[in-house]
Amino acid sequence: MTFTRRHFALTLGALGLSACVSSPKSSGTSRPKPTGLAPDMRPQPNAGYDAWVASFKNRASGYGISAATIAAGFRGAGYLPGVVKRDRNQTEFKRSLEDYLSIAASDERITKGRAAFARHRGTLNALEAKYGVDAEIICAIWGLESKFGERMGDIPIISSTSTLAFDGRRGAFFEKQLVAALKIIQNGDITADRMVGSWAGAMGHTQFIPTSYQGFAVDYTGDGRRDIWSADPSDALASTAAYLQRNGWTRGVKWGSESASGTLQPQAGGPKFATTGNFRAIKRYNNSDAYAIGVGHLADRIGGAGPLRGKFPPDANGLTKDDRVLLQKRLTARGFDTGGADGVLGPKSQAAISDYQRSKGLPVTGTPSQDLLRSL
Structure with a gap:
């Protein structure tokens, strides 16, 4: 392997x-x-x-x-x-692409990403010029890997x-x-x-394992160390650009785009994507279609693009993302904390549903439904 x-x-x-x-x-x-x-x-x-x-x-x-x-x-x-x-x-926990993108390109992550890009614009643009990797792509990987340095481990x-x-x-x-x-x-x-x-x-801002660090880490700041842990993310961002360049990134080519004629549709009934060789280069970072789409889409949003145009179908429980967001908001308003209202019904939301069902004497399933939403 x-x-x-x-x-x-x-x-x-x-x-x-x-x-x-x-x-x-x-x-x-x-x-x-x-x-x-x-x-x-x-x-x-x-x-x-x-x-x-x-x-x-x-x-x-x-x-x-x-x-x-x-x-x-x-x-x-x-x-x-x-x-x-x-x-x-x-x-082996598989999220739908819709759920994955709700996390990877959440409003919070987009806002933080645009702010991080603005703070490090000079470095990111210089890295794009040196390595040919889009500045927004480098920033998006940083965002997905450590939430722009907030969660490095x-x-x-x-x-x-x-x-x-x-x-x-x-x-x-x-x-x-x-x-x-x-x-x-x-x-x-x-x-x-x-x-x-x-x-x-x-490890570090963009989460290199030690052998990859040995192969690709860069001393961009010139201080004699390849410091991917520093509060200054320059070495880590440069290391990521070097990794992508050496794994097939082509200068001047986009990762792909949402496209009605696209051949990649990770979620049945959801948006389709047309991808390029640079999409495959991103997958060398993490061999997952969802991850590569997440990086590309977050990069586009950091660069000022809007949300995906295509819609995702209702989930297995018959709920759209708007339904799930409303469900989370209504549960939280009644004192059953879901940990946020992003439309992703993870363990905290499931526990909130169970607690609500228990409080009403309903069968405790932790499962969302249209009937549950109406009851709220």
């Missing part, structure tokens, strides 16, 4: 460095060490993990990793049971990748990620205690 940059995750602690390890330059824009991790995301005793780490350390020199880097990388690292739980409990990467390598379900893959992460530390790009990301090892 060929892994794309994040395919493995989407199917969607450190000892002081010694003198023989290059230390990152100090930076006033570095993000603080994460705090407030959930209990199952903090190191817990595990004899099997300790034995695996000891074995890994014995063969680390064969990977070109120094003893000083090993000491630096594993100080404070440990077994994270929450990582294993999340890895084993991944479910705070799990220590050495702990997460070593835990998953020890667990063994995808042991060889995650050992490669662990080795790559240690080499990033050894190179001086980041210290182990600041190398944080998702539970599955994706």
Whole structure:
């Protein structure tokens, strides 16, 4: 199987460095060490993990990793049971394209995206000139991956990748990620205690796994580090542009467009899309039609375009998006919090429906319907 940059995750602690390890330059824009991790995301005793780490350390020199880097990388690292739980409990949850776009290109994300683009217009336009990748596309990937830097993850990467390598379900893959992460530390790009990301090892503003970081990360600012974690997103945005360029992006070609004659219709009865080779380049970032459409559509909206013209059909419960939004608003008005009114009926909305049904002595199903909407 060929892994794309994040395919493995989407199917969607450190000892002081010694003198023989290059230390990152100090930076006033570095993000603080994460705090407030959930209990199952903090190191817990595990004899099997300790034995695996000891074995890994014995063969680390064969990977070109120094003893000083090993000491630096594993100080404070440990077994994270929450990582294993999340890895084993991944479910194949499929959203409709309509729901996916309601999240990916929500009004909030569009507003934040236009503001982020305005703040970083100079950098984004310079990256487009250098790499040929549309500035809005780079910004949209940033928005989908970390909500423009708001949600980059705070799990220590050495702990997460070593835990998953020890667990063994995808042991060889995650050992490669662990080795790559240690080499990033050894190179001086980041210290182990600041190398944080998702539970599955994706890092920074645009969520690179360690091996992709090694292959594509860029020191755009010229400070000697490829700092995709910094409060300044320039290196991360440049790394994303470089990734797309080297994975087939063609300068001056759009990703695609909504089109009545399009051949791609991910949701039956919904809009059709005509796509280009650049759509396939986006899928190298995440091998999903919905993701690539989400990136393209969000990029268009950031650039000033309007909503999709085509309509989606009612869902399996006979509700349109407008119906679902109204249902959420009416439930919330009655004190049953749905967590927002975006038309996406996730677990919080289902719990609100159940609580409302229970309060009325109705059968508790958590399922929306036209009758439920009328009763509200």
